[in-house]
Amino acid sequence: MNDISKEENFKRDLEELVRGFGEESQEGVKEALRKCQDDFGLVSKSHVTQIADAFNLDEKIVKTIIKFMPTVKESNVEYEIICCTGPRCAKNGSREVIKTIKNTLGIDFNETTSDGKISLRGQNCFKKCKLGPNIMINKKFYHHMNKEKAEEILSEIVSK
Numbered sequence: 001m002n003d004i005s006k007e008e009n010f011k012r013d014l015e016e017l018v019r020g021f022g023e024e025s026q027e028g029v030k031e032a033l034r035k036c037q038d039d040f041g042l043v044s045k046s047h048v049t050q051i052a053d054a055f056n057l058d059e060k061i062v063k064t065i066i067k068f069m070p071t072v073k074e075s076n077v078e079y080e081i082i083c084c085t086g087p088r089c090a091k092n093g094s095r096e097v098i099k100t101i102k103n104t105l106g107i108d109f110n111e112t113t114s115d116g117k118i119s120l121r122g123q124n125c126f127k128k129c130k131l132g133p134n135i136m137i138n139k140k141f142y143h144h145m146n147k148e149k150a151e152e153i154l155s156e157i158v159s160k
């Protein structure tokens with residue numbers, strides 16, 4: 001089955017679950033999450049939105065439910081890169097670092113690489129301005145970043 005028909009099937013199943021369980025049903029959400037996990041092997045951010053909308057619930061509630069379901073994986077992102085977009089890092093050259101990262105990965109902020117492995121976003125100041133430009137990868141800080149360091153770190157990640 002191709003991705004489009006998988007999505008269509010899931011949409012139909014989701015509508016059926018909403019009809020069966022009713023809007024705002026957490027049991028219904030659990031079923032939908034199980035179904036999504038089975039169909040796609042993970043629950044992407046867009047599926048979280050889709051399920052929340054279908055059951056007329058806030059996305060935060062769906063995410064909380066996922067936390068209590070160990071068999072459900074929220075996405076297959078392995079590396080979450082966060083770049084400081086704050087003014088003091090910018091003064092020290094963060095724009096070039098960010099440009100290098102975006103160009104190397106071929107994605108913009110709030111996007112994920114096509115293999116789903118690396119996501120990228122910006123954050124306005126980590127409150128570590130003296131050590132900037134700063135980026136964070138999987139909660140670990142990388143300080144005094146420049147173009148060369150960014151290329152080096154990315155080459156390690158991308159080749160894994």
Ligand code: FES
Nearest residue numbers: 084086089126129
């Ligand atoms: S501006 Fe980058 S850490 Fe504050």
